[in-house]
Amino acid sequence: MIEVVNITRTYQIGESPVNALNGVSLKIGQGEFIAIMGASGSGKSSLMHILGLLDVPDTGQYRLMGREVSGMSEDELASVRNNVAGFVFQQFHLLARMSTIDNVMLPCIYSGKMGDFRQDALQRLEMVGLSHRASHRPNQMSGGEQQRVAIARALIRDPMIIFADEPTGNLDTKNSHEIMRILTELHKKGKTIIMVTHEADIAEYADRIITMKDGVILDDRRKSDAPSPQRASEATLDVAHLPLLQPARMMGFVVQAFQSIVSNKIRTLLSVLGILVGVASVIAMMALGAGARSSMEEQLKSMGSNLLSLRGGSARIGHAAQGSGTFTRFTEKDAESIAEIPELVKYVSGDVTGSGQMVYLDKNWSSNVEGVDFDFGKMRAAEPKVGRWFTREEIQTRDKVAIIGTTVASQLFGDTNPIDKTIKINRINFTVIGIAPAKGFNGPRDQDDIVLVPLTTAMYRVLGKDYLDGIFVEVSSSANLEPAKQAIDALIRKRHKLAANDQDSFNIRDMTQFQQMLSATTQTMSTLLGSIAAISLVVGGIGIMNIMLVSVTERTREIGLRKAIGARKGDIMMQFIIESVGMTLTGGIIGVIVGVGVSVLLSTFAGWAVKTSVLSVMIATSFSVLIGLFFGLWPAQKAAGLKPVEALRYE
Secondary structure, eight states, X not given: OEEEEEEEEEEEETTEEEEEEEEEEEEEOBTOEEEEEOOTTSSHHHHHHHHTTSXXXXXXXXXXXXXXXXXXXXXXXXXXXXXXXXXXXXXXXXXXXXXXXXXXXXXXXXXXXXXXXXHHHHHHHHHTTXXXXXXXXXXXXXXXXXXXXXXXXXXXXXXXXXXXXXXXXXXXXXXXXXXXXXXXXXXXXXXXXXXXXXXXXXXXXXXXXXXXXXXXXXEEEEOTTOOOOBOOOSOOOOOOOOOTTOHHHHHHHHHHHHHHHHHTHHHHHHHHHHHHHHHHHHHHHHHHHHHXXXXXXHHHHHHOSSEEEEEESBTTTBTTTTTTTOOOOBOHHHHHHHHTSTTTEEEEEEEEEEEEEEEETTEEEEEEEEEEOTTHHHHTTOOOSEEOOOOHHHHHTTOOEEEEOHHHHHHHHTTSOOTTOEEEETTEEEEEEEEOOXXXXXXXXXXXXXXEEEHHHIIIIISOOSSBSEEEEEESOGGGHHHHHHHHHHHHHHHHTOOTTOOSSEEEEEHHHHHHHHHHHXXXXXXXXXXXXXXXXXXXXXXXXXXXXXXXXXXXXXXXXXXXXXXXXXXXXXXXXXXXXXXXXXXXXXXXXXXXXXXXXXXXXXXXXXXXXXXXXXXXXXXHHHHHHHHHHHHHHHHHTOOHHHHHHOO
């Protein structure tokens, strides 16, 4: 069954090489019970580690069931260990955070087989007399009971060979003999037992005793009454390459990761705190940015879409050219001509402005008066939600009706409904027919401190103007902005007989450029805020990596155990990556809740414009997962790179 030929093994301890095995050759038949004895440093444990596929020889041959295994890869050796070998260690190596039955089922995670192994685990516990302790934790049990649990774990995969490394080394006499009784019963049932011990009375339970010294076999003695070894079975080694993402394995990894995370609650809380703060910051900052952008968009709507503004004078010097003979005064006929430009123009409104004194009963207020045309309400999102807009007839007949801003309404009427009330504008009676939508401040100017009146009424009754201060034009589509500007420019120059090179008489402003500038500004602000908050995520990720590195060091022996019972490098990596992602995802989910809560608080108590989007939640959560993947990779690789023997010996 097992044949080793002239194997050697040398370890490096500091700068000195130690020859643990020097040309050992050995044959072991199926069903044998072998005890390997020797003083400390004799090489007995090194031999067992090689026989148990936990280590590989430097030179020589090792054939298991007729197959050379010394040249197998680490993952192939892990697969053989899971299917052929069962290990019973002197230190028990039970995981304290898991129940007894979960410890017994641990090797099944790496078998790649589906199903509930709980019933099999209970049967193995019953074999060692501990079925009644299935739900207990290892720290609630005696040393003898813990060793029996370790034996049950070694039997769960029904191995052909059981390797026992000093199985009674930490037990009293009574428990030692109980453990040996169990191993003897297993031997009688056909199991091959290979045991390392330094106790002569324990070795006497075996049928064959091998004595070692200085890395060589001094004596290989078979008892006279020992049965002859059986012929090796025709079974072959199972070294199948199981897929890493197999559902059964993945579910086991997730359960193991969850148990690891919850077993250190304080450490986990401190680990996820950085991610929590980072995600909450991202959510809150993106909500602030989105709120600011939404608020800005509302203000931009009041400016109109695809809007052109015609003003007299140069675009560079504003109205400074007035009085120099180059300042164009627009007329109502100009507005009418622009409105007739085919396919390019949607709405046109003339505009005049001035100041006025408003009086209602014993209250008065100085405000801006703006005369506008019928289409102005649609163009500038100025149509009242309370009251109504002007009719065409009111504009044609120069009716004395007014729409007041919210500031004027507050100053003159307080909480009283101003609709159908009469106010005086520069001593002329006007009927209030509506309240303009609130628009807030535009720089230092209060856009709600205004009174809108019909264009003709403002020109001929209030402000005494026979010209327009400007003309607003809404183009049919954004694609037609440039053609419309060129057509309007040509029309105005033709009507006012202006030279082609006269750039100071009037200007046409494209309002969409201003909109794009504001949109770009808010986008930049949102990106900046999100980037600053993302730094917290990176800092949190570094904290996660630090904790995971500490965890690898603390759990070195656990990693060795997992490899001994069949875990491959990929399994260990996946285990630690899932733990890392689990912590960051937990922090991310809590961070989303905190971030949304902070956004609501900022909106409620600080009055800031905030807008939490599903996209920001998805981005923040995705980032937390990516942080877990990225910063968990190095600790996972470090854990996966540990050698089984070195990890099991780690102090």
